Amino acid sequence: MKKSCIAMLLAGGQGSRLYALTQNVAKPSVPFGGKYRIIDFPLSNCANSGIDTVGVLTQYRPLQLNSYIGTGQPWDLDVSDGGVYILPPYQSAGEKGSWFSGTANAIYQNMAFIESYNPENVLILSGDHIYKMDYADMLREHLAHDAACTISVLQVSMEEATRFGIMNVGESGYVCEFEEKPKHPKSDLASMGVYIFNWEKLRAYLIADENDPNSSKDFGKNIIPAMLNAGEKLWPYRFKGYWRDVGTITSLWDANMDMLSTTLINLYDPAWPISSRSPVCPPTYTGEHAHVVHSIVTEGCEIDGDVENSVLSPTVVIERGAKVLYSVLMPGTVVKAGATVEYAIIGENTVIEAGAVVGTAPDGSEGWGVATCGPNVHVKPGEVIPAGAMVYSEEEV
């Protein structure tokens, strides 16, 4: 059966700017927003949009990501005529095989997978974006405008526009120019890195791009400009709503804090559930001395300390007298009596011993930043980890 649209999710990036958190895992499997991992957002969007075939392109540290996705059952993607497929780089007969050299090359190397579903359109997604989006609506616009490619764009402020790939739109409404991080932006429509391509067209451009030795094999840098130059119809799909790229510590922290506000993004809407694979834990216990306000808390936690403006994943322990403020605590972290965690991201199973201090509130100084502990770090009693520091365990997992 010919599929109208399948999705290819780019999940191979190292996330080097998150270093302590992505030392042993790919960025899409970093815990997020309490219950989730980053990849839950695009996967849930696919399921909610009726896209039942998703290829997940992995490359960097895929072990945890592979086991997390499994059969795709949490997202109802364990279907018999589609489903979720992990697509690592591979070797063909007589070839040496190679790593994915760019986003376009990753899709190029998996053309056989796409062909096996013979889709009319292919949706390209990133594994590091936090948003709720109806891809079916985007597909309708794509088809209605007979576009070779539809690019999801977000209106940003002109100051922010210098940090994005900017789409300039002509009178016809189609994209007429694409500028990567322009110094003097002509438009405020930023590409979100979400594309729907007509597969036949994309296929031709991928092959041509692959044969160009000077290409960096990237959608934004090569494929989109090539299509524009050739006069293809590129339609901007104007997305309205919450969208964040979580590629840096600051943006990851910011986006987690955003989850505390249902006006920014409502995770409690039963019509658009974000699903996850989560362990079964008993409910969270808040003790006699617990003080938990303006915070997200997930099952399996034991809290007897102060928690304010924070995001807690499952099975976090916060002992009596500990303070957790403006912080993100990933699964299994332990904050012992009298320790303070402030403006920090704490990786999985990290233990912060009694009296230790991690991070500080912003003091207006230039060097200030969110403090980060990677997974499995042991912060010793009384140890002080300053704002902006990044500590990690040397262990290979």
Added chain:
Amino acid sequence: MSKYHGIIFAYSDAPELGDLTRERTVASLPFCGRYRLIDFALSSMKNAGITDVGVIMARDYQSLLDHIGSGKDWDMSRRSGGLRMLPPFGLPHAHSGNYGGTMEALNAVASYIHDITADHIVLMLGSLLANIDLRDVIAQHETGGAEITAICSDGPAVGLNHHYLLDENGFVKDIHLYQGDDPKALKSLEGYIIHKDVLLRMMEETAARNHYAFHKHAIMGFLADGGKMDVYRHKGYVCAIRTVEQYYKASMDMLVAENRREIFPTSRPVRTKLHEEVSSYFGETAVSRNSLVADNCIIDGEIENCIVFSGCRIGKGTKLKNSIIMRGVTIGENAKLNYLIADKYARFSDGMELTGNAKLPTVVPKGTSI
């Protein structure tokens, strides 16, 4: 292939649970924020590697079927074997519409039991709150030299009726109805590992005499014939829930860390049906003391000594104390509620005041809007 096959009894009703079991069996009674009572028996089996399990039910089993589904949450959705739900054939039982006893229930599914290929059968109650280490029971059964190993507790009263008297070799010589509060008595948890041939013989003999009781008829007959029954002493929290008071007490007992560790040890996790959920949000004005809160709740009010199931909403200024609120309960603003058990999807409007009693909490039936 496991040498052990599980049977869970999920047919029993308990009139003293009133509205809490009007539309469900005791086995599917919601417990501790996200579970149903049958999760404990199913998880004990799963954690011991037993995934071929039959669940015997008689009536009011819609919620049970909905909860268990294919059994995949306990890894019991298998290509061969796995979970089998066993409703009655036809309309049985002139007396009450339910099985008169365990042997009648087993005989009603006799063909299923005949077809079991495992040598030993593990019988458990679907309504018992306990995290039993069946691996350990099995180890004792395999070395104890008895045809039956009975699971019992020598801790505080458990809410069940029988206790065992042992001979000098430690085997059961008699069964008494439990009376009073003798702390040393070996209280039956009505869980057994039994050789399949022994069980089939007991089924035939009781069926022939039109007997239906497990202890009074089958086990006493087995002992009279010289059968050997060993006892396994389960350590840890136990409660058989048959009344509203027991339900309330057992729920509140989960607020004690030691009890929680015994019921939810990390080495033997309790599995349950997974719902799509999101984390809970505690608002600017939230206060939560000595309480258990499941996922997908939004709490802006004050809770103390409460069990809050998933999907609940508690408005600003509301004070909820000493209460259990089940899945999807919504409480408006500035309400004062104390000593309640609010069943699923109950709604309390702004300013509502309602107080039960510590000895007899008020049950607010499913879907009630007040």
